[in-house]
Amino acid sequence: MIVNFLTYLRERPALLKWSFLAYLAFAIIFDFYADRHHAHFWGDHLVGYWAVFGLLGCLGMIVFCKGLSHVWLERDKDHYDK
Amino acid sequence: MTSSIFMHPATMFIIGALLLPLAKKCKVQKVWLVLVPLVAFIQIQYLPESFGKVEWLGFELQFGRVDKLTMVFLHVFTLMALIGSIFGLHVKESGQHVAAWLYVAGSLGTTLAGDYLTVFIFWELMAFASVFLIWYRKRKRSIEAGYRYLLVHTFGGLVLLGGIFLRYQNIGDLTFELISVDHATLADYLIMIGFMLNAAVPPIHAWLPDAYPEATVTGAVFMCAFTTKTAVYVLARGFAGFETLAIMGAIMTLYGVAYAVIENDARRILAYHIVSQVGYMVCAVGIGTEMAINGASAHAYAHILYKALLFMGIGSVLEMTGRSKLSELGGLYKYMPYTMIFTVIGGIAISGFPLTSGFISKSMIIAAAGNNHQIVILSMLLLAAVGTFLSVGIKLPYFVFFGPNDSGLTPDEAPWNMQLAMGMAAFMCIFLGFYPDYLYDMLPYAVAYHPYTSYHLTETFHLLGFTGLGFYIMVKYLKPHDVSNLDLDWFYRRGAGWFMWVANKPISSTNEWVSNVYQNIGLRLTMALARALSWFDWEGIDWALDGSARGVVKGGEQVRQFQTGKLQHYIGAAVALLFIVLIVVVLV
CATH class of the missing domain: 1.20.5 (Single alpha-helices involved in coiled-coils or other helix-helix interfaces)
Structure with missing residues (x-):
């Protein structure tokens, strides 16, 4: 089902x-x-702050990590056996 | 005294492990595998506050010290031992179960220990028992990874032991209590580094993603729960409020999640993600407020359950298909729908969806950072939460169970015991989300925190929703490739290689060259030198000493000519000499 x-x-x-x-x-x-009574800092007071944070964070992380992997970290899977 | 040792839950697991082969012989291994953890899970509720105090070689050892911080960890450890044992019921090899239970015993023993020597004993038991969970996979890679794991943990154990000795030399006290930041000495920092190695704090974290993906299917489920969380417990017990830990923890959350985004092997993704999640706990320990310590304990509790659930889900896929790489999987939801549902529950719990355990535990740590006005740390933790949802919440289930391409695999659903264990863990993830007070009541300090505020909900809706949007936009760039990524284990894996190369090539050939040189030139030179010295001794020194030695030799030669070897000549000569002496005496 x-x-x-x-x-x-x-x-x-x-x-x-x-x-x-x-x-x-x-x-x-x-x-x-939303009730912003318990806000921790200025970002908490902005409407949509965490939406922008989430989207940019996600895109940035993909670009940065994948990029770093491609230019530097990526190796054959038996890299250490050689 | 003797009876108090028997009430120790670690004893129960050790005896249970030793009797396991017997249970197998009597064909009750499966009953035994459920019974022992179940009894331990119930029995820990009845532990007294202090027990098992022993005088040994002038040291005061305490095997049992129970307070609320201990209890919350004991509770989840024994529960996890039960779930893990059920997950492994179908495994016939008793050895794997014995190793797993000894490992659990080590973890429980460390948690209950009241002094550093006891901590150390159980600490080492943990390392030595768990390495067998890797070796039992019996593949070449697992054997090698196991040795590296063991070496790294032996090193960490030695640092810890060094710290303990130094501490004893300094203050003569080995009680395991909270250390104040202002009075911490080198000894305390060595102990902290020993603990941090087991908590997989970068740069000494690489053993974890190196070893866990090579463990057996059941072994990985146990390993993901105990080593790092025991380390979080001892850090919370001894080093709460050390600012270093807060910073390192926040870095950890991002470091682990960054690798989880790029890795291809599902179990390696989960292993890297442990680094990230333990980062939250280490960070909370470093913040050190009551709320933060509560958050660290709550997160450890919730994390053990959902991370084990994820390892069980991916472990089931590995068990049924023999594969764990995202690039070789896909479309499995048709064949393993229950495993898929359980894994997705684990994924949404770890991402902190409302009504799951992650929502009520992770947010506590983030709120503790916010209440402490550590905004940079708060942002780092939330960025790691974005990465968590991206890598483990979406990417992992998507590429394993759905995915752009069908792998063509048609595995059966996992066996009933694996599904039961996953069901138990999944139930706990949801149950804690609906009824957080069950967990909050166990925490070390009174909880004044309410997770379900409208603000916290909107923050979570946004973070998760827009991370999902990011994934949707970038999904084609996230397509996994069959590669491995360098990490800091490079230093000892390549370092060891270089050491062997240096030993093989330059040192060995230099040795050979030197020995050739010695044979061809050195030996002749030595002989010539010996001859020269001998000549010098003969001609030079003798001449210098008035030829006395040569005179002695000549005299000896002449004396030798007098000696004829005939007895009558000697007697005659002696009598003649006697006459001469008499004549001289009489006449003079």
């Missing part, structure tokens, strides 16, 4: 995409109504 459901979803990427975007929209709207 789960398998059929997941296969059903996989065959409909547009549906997944739109429900995901709907979730993001919900998250942003929710942010306007």
Whole structure:
């Protein structure tokens, strides 16, 4: 049953995409109504601060780590056996 | 006194391990494997505050010291021993179970120890028992990785022992209590480094991602739970409030997660991710406030369960398909749907989704950093949370169970015992998310923290949602490749290689050259020199001493000619001499 459901979803990427975007929209709207009473620093007071942090952090991390791997760290899997 | 040793949960696991072959003989190995951890899990509730005090060679050893900090770790360790043993029920080799239980015993013994000598004894038991969990995989790579693991831990143990000796020399006291930052000496820092090695704090972390992916399927489930979390316990016990730990911990969270983003082997991703997660705990220990120590304990509890769940999920895939590389997997959700669900639960729990254990534990540490106004550390921890969701929350399940391409594998679902163990861990992940007070009531200090505030929820929705968006945009760049990445183990893996090369090539050939030179030139020179000296002795020194030696030789030669060897000649000569003497005496 789960398998059929997941296969059903996989065959409909547009549906997944739109429900995901709907979730993001919900998250942003929710942010306007959040109680910022316990804010730790200035970033906590900005609406959408953590959304930007999350997106840029994620993109930055992928670019930085993958880049570093390609230019420096990457070796054959039996590198140490040679 | 004797009875108090028997109530020690470590004793239970040691005796349980020793009797395991017997249980196998009686065909009750599976019953025994569930019974012993279950009894231990119940029995720890009834431990007295202090027990097992022994005088030994003038040292006061304490095998049992129980307070709330100990209890929360004991609770999760024994629970994990139960889950891990159920996960490994199908393994017939008793040796693996014996090694796992001795390892658990080491961990429990360290947690309960009240003095540094006891800590050290159980610390070493942990290292030596766990290496067998790697060797039992029986592949060449595992044997090699096991030796490296053992060498690194022996080194760490020696640093720890050095610290303990120095401490004893300095203050003559080995009780294991909180050390104040202001009075910490070299001895205390050596002990701290010994502990940090087991907590896999960079730059002494590389043993972990090197060894854990090479362990057996069950072995890795045990290993991911005990070594690092025992280290977190001893750091929290002895070194709470050391600023260094807060900084190192924050660096750890990012270091581990960066490698988790680029690695290809699923178990290596999880291993690197342990470094990241333990970083949160080390950081909290370094912050050192009551809330932070609570956070470290809560996170250790939650982390053991979801990380073990992830190792079990990926372990099941490895067991059923023989593969653990993302580049060789994909599309497995059709064949292993339950394993997939459990792994995804582990993934969302580790990412800190609301209503999972990660949400209620990780946020405590982040809030502790925020309350302490350490904003840089707070940002680093949240960036690591982004990386966590990216690497373990999305990338790992996506490429194993779904993925852009189908691997073509059609494995069976994992055996019932593996699913049961995963189900138990998954239940705990969700249960703690719904009912955090179950965990909060166990923590060392009273908890005034509420995870489900609207602000904390919105922060989490944003971080996770927009990380997901980032993954969606970049997914084609994250496609795994079958490569390995350099890490700081390079220094001792290449270093050892260079040492062997230097030993083989330059030193060996220099040795050969020197011995050739010696044979061809040296020996002749020596002989010539000997002859010269002999001549000098004969001609030079003798001549200088008035030829006396030569005179003696000549005299001897002449005396020799007088001696005929006939007895009557000697008697005749003696009588003649006597007459001469008499004549001289009488006449004079």
